[in-house]
Amino acid sequence: MTNLVAERRFREIVPPLLDDAYTLAKWLSRSPTDAEDIVQDAALRALSALSTVSVDRPKPWFLAIVRNAAMTFMARNRRETMAYAGDLTDLDALDSRGDDEAAPNPEQALIAAQDGERLRQAIANLPSPFLETLIMRDVNGLSYREIAEATGAPVGTVMSRLARARAMLAKTLRSEP
């Protein structure tokens, strides 16, 4: 049986983060129903963890659990592999302005970004290390340090993944539909 302290901590921490957790899980699993299972699993893990740990920064802590629950879920339930070895060399592959002769036109990029469905599709197509970094930053509002904490990656890696994720999105949105 779970103890009362854990339950009290749980009530303080988890319900306020539910929307963040659900949104993250939905992006990572790309499925609303799977997202519910993932969040429920994460909540159970959080509840049992809270009987032994107290938490300084609830948001990165709980979102880390959600992220790990999503990984486990995907590994168990999907054939497609999530494995990806991303590290500091991520940025090496980045040619953010390689196609410079066509001088990227800000207006054009902006208009493209107005097209919500296209943008969401472009986000969903990001490889998972970039996807999770982008969502944690721009949707969940975590700081770089918190994303590093939640994903277990060094801050430098978080920075390069985020820069690359945005560059990839911008590039996709600039290209012809």
Add this chain to the structure above:
Amino acid sequence: MTDPDMDERLLRLNAALDGELDAMAQLAFEREMRDDPALAAEYRRLAALSDAIRRHAPREAAPQALASRIAALAPPAPPPESATATVVPLRRAWRDWRALAMAASFAVLGFAVGAGLTSLRTPSRSGGVAQNLVSDFARAEIAGQPFDVASSDRHTVKPWLADRTTVSASIVDLAAQGFPLVGGRIAVIDRVPAPTLVYRHNEHLVAVTELPPDFTGVRAGGGVETIDGYHVARWRDANLAYVAVSDADETALAEFVAAFRRGSGAATEPARP
């Protein structure tokens, strides 16, 4: 094919957008941006993208069924009906209170018109909150650190504040009215972190702290009072309670408040009963 300088530049651009640069680095970056149109254009493009992501891929509400299942994992100690019972009267009380506050603000207005604004300059003992914020303001000014995130870009300031507080700050662009945004910081009131926006007006600063609307100690009104030599204005709208502290003169502060209310309140002003 990798150009380390370009990588560095790109990382810095992203960090600036995310409010992750410290004040000095941000200052250097903003200066650089002034002299480098290409960098500025790149920054705008990145900001537009970030904006579009927030708009088109917003945080979604968890389904009610999921919320109920999660809540059931750790049911609260008191029976649920007592919990719901307190919520409704509170809301109602808040509505009544707002009507009272509005009446009070008319009374204050009448008083101000009758007695002249100078009578409001007498030091007020009214409130810990304002006194606290004045001390905050003075301390920040003396320390030469009026904000924790230095940026004139609300796309930077808003998420920075949102990460650290539970109040969703309403940031009004008042540059055209002579009050450019210069940064943000966190004020701590009754152990609750509250977003504070810092605007500049000539050589002076105006710091606006935004509090939950039910925060006690922030009276409605709109008059300018003086605490410890600083001018203070307080007001509310449907969503938030505000306290502005400034070292500018009271006319400037009153102008600021009017401009801020026009900017923030237009969409959120509650319907008059």
